[in-house]
Amino acid sequence: MKKEDPILILGAGTFGLSTAYHFAKAGFSNITVLEKSTAVPPVDSAGNDLNKIIRAEYEDPFYAELALQAIEAWKTPLFAPYYHETGYLLANSRAAPEKAKKTLLKSLGSIQQHPAFRGKISPIEKREDVTKVAPVFDGPMEWKGYFNRFAGYAHAADALTAVYSACCALGVKFCVGDAVASLTYSATRDRCTGAATASGKTYTASVTVLALGAALATVLPDVGKQVAANAWPVAHIQLTPAEAQKLHGIPVTYARDLGFFFEPDRRTNLLKLCPSGAGYTNFSSSGGGASVPPDFNGFITPADEDKIRRLLRETLPGLAERPLVNKHMCWCADTADSEYIIDFVPGKHGLIVASGDSGHAFKMLPIAGKWIVELAQAGQQEKRRWRWKPNQDAGGDVSWRVGRPVDLKDVPLAVRSKL
Numbered sequence: 001m002k003k004e005d006p007i008l009i010l011g012a013g014t015f016g017l018s019t020a021y022h023f024a025k026a027g028f029s030n031i032t033v034l035e036k037s038t039a040v041p042p043v044d045s046a047g048n049d050l051n052k053i054i055r056a057e058y059e060d061p062f063y064a065e066l067a068l069q070a071i072e073a074w075k076t077p078l079f080a081p082y083y084h085e086t087g088y089l090l091a092n093s094r095a096a097p098e099k100a101k102k103t104l105l106k107s108l109g110s111i112q113q114h115p116a117f118r119g120k121i122s123p124i125e126k127r128e129d130v131t132k133v134a135p136v137f138d139g140p141m142e143w144k145g146y147f148n149r150f151a152g153y154a155h156a157a158d159a160l161t162a163v164y165s166a167c168c169a170l171g172v173k174f175c176v177g178d179a180v181a182s183l184t185y186s187a188t189r190d191r192c193t194g195a196a197t198a199s200g201k202t203y204t205a206s207v208t209v210l211a212l213g214a215a216l217a218t219v220l221p222d223v224g225k226q227v228a229a230n231a232w233p234v235a236h237i238q239l240t241p242a243e244a245q246k247l248h249g250i251p252v253t254y255a256r257d258l259g260f261f262f263e264p265d266r267r268t269n270l271l272k273l274c275p276s277g278a279g280y281t282n283f284s285s286s287g288g289g290a291s292v293p294p295d296f297n298g299f300i301t302p303a304d305e306d307k308i309r310r311l312l313r314e315t316l317p318g319l320a321e322r323p324l325v326n327k328h329m330c331w332c333a334d335t336a337d338s339e340y341i342i343d344f345v346p347g348k349h350g351l352i353v354a355s356g357d358s359g360h361a362f363k364m365l366p367i368a369g370k371w372i373v374e375l376a377q378a379g380q381q382e383k384r385r386w387r388w389k390p391n392q393d394a395g396g397d398v399s400w401r402v403g404r405p406v407d408l409k410d411v412p413l414a415v416r417s418k419l
């Protein structure tokens, strides 16, 4: 590739921004990003959120190593202001299903052996073990798990903004508020030449990167069943400054069977909470077709609200009955094996997919774009696990998951529509 080659990136979310940044840093001079939302960070980006967990425990050592590299990068000047190493408390409540308890022990086993975590892990076996690391928690917390000091969270929206600003400073062009409607191809249809937008503008490029997250199938139907849009619910409690002050410095706290929360946002005093579960899909009711995000996402289900309140009764019972605000569904692109898909689309020269985040890609923001630049330059994906896998079905039974996703057609209309 030549540094003057036009590069087109579709989507300005986590993968899109990281890709633009790494192309620009590598010296590419003609980079354009197209984003359907009207601003960056985009409202529809899964990464546009108060905070995200940054941790390196993965059962699979391949991702554990990448996450360790990412944590190192989170400590470099561009990213460090947004990374907070508050520690990570991971446990199961007494009521957790056996499967959740086993998974946690496996995850603990994997990091206990790893030199990077030496002296950073302590077991959680009784209530006092929890209050030692989070003295303000005053719930019953009969939990079993561990506390990992070598982890924390990132202020996600601010980190995306920082990468966006860095891209602008490096000359990347952003065109927002105009959705990509289709890809364009050479007359022989074996080369992607760019994209066309809903307003009718066309952009030409020698390399086009699809970083559309959960919406990938709306622009590239050929992706088939490899990815399925899957949503996780998010809600917040508006704390007073004094309440927020008391919770400053708490670790990211994750009761695997109930959900997780973070220290309150220092600017808004919002406490973000996510209930755990297998998430939600939106397969078309006519059968076949892909799961894609719906237009309206400003809701969560009563069952998820209930889970959030149970999580609070365990940890901070004084907040358990408070109103939940800024409720929404956050859409990711799941694959059957939770592997990312970072590969050329077969039979279409110049077209790269960066998707299949499977709900675990935000932590990679500082480094993910490098993988795409390397792929574009190498011309083919050497890592088998990240290849295009047309025969996989992300809507099938995912063996390790506790529970099955609920499809939106089974959620009452009164819950999931703007009434």
Ligand SMILES: Cc1cc2nc3c(=O)[nH]c(=O)nc-3n(C[C@H](O)[C@H](O)[C@H](O)COP(=O)(O)OP(=O)(O)OC[C@H]3O[C@@H](n4cnc5c(N)ncnc54)[C@H](O)[C@@H]3O)c2cc1C
Pocket (backbone or CB within 6 Å): 010, 011, 012, 013, 014, 015, 016, 034, 035, 036, 037, 042, 043, 044, 045, 046, 047, 048, 051, 052, 053, 054, 178, 179, 180, 181, 211, 212, 213, 214, 215, 218, 219, 231, 232, 233, 234, 274, 330, 331, 332, 333, 354, 355, 356, 357, 358, 359, 360, 361, 362, 363, 364
């Ligand atoms: C509730 C929740 C909690 C999470 N917690 C964590 C965590 O703790 N740690 C972690 O590592 N990860 C976490 N994740 C996952 C992480 O957010 C995602 O893996 C990551 O953001 C995916 O990045 P992406 O670039 O693939 O998609 P996105 O960031 O969603 O970007 C896709 C972009 O494409 C744009 N787009 C869509 N269609 C079009 C179109 N037609 N034309 C132009 N633009 C378009 C969208 O507007 C969006 O900006 C969480 C996700 C959720 C939902």
Ligand SMILES: *[C@@H]1O[C@H](CO)[C@@H](O)[C@H](O)[C@H]1NC(C)=O
Pocket (backbone or CB within 6 Å): 006, 030, 204, 205
């Ligand atoms: C960037 O690429 C586009 C598409 O080929 C081209 O029209 C434009 O002139 C290029 N810009 C520069 C500065 O080279």
Ligand SMILES: *[C@@H]1O[C@H](CO)[C@@H](O)[C@H](O)[C@H]1NC(C)=O
Pocket (backbone or CB within 6 Å): 282, 283, 284, 285, 292, 293, 294, 295, 408, 409, 416
């Ligand atoms: C689900 O997806 C379809 C497209 O397949 C879309 O028309 C619909 O609005 C989406 N949302 C819901 C809640 O069904």
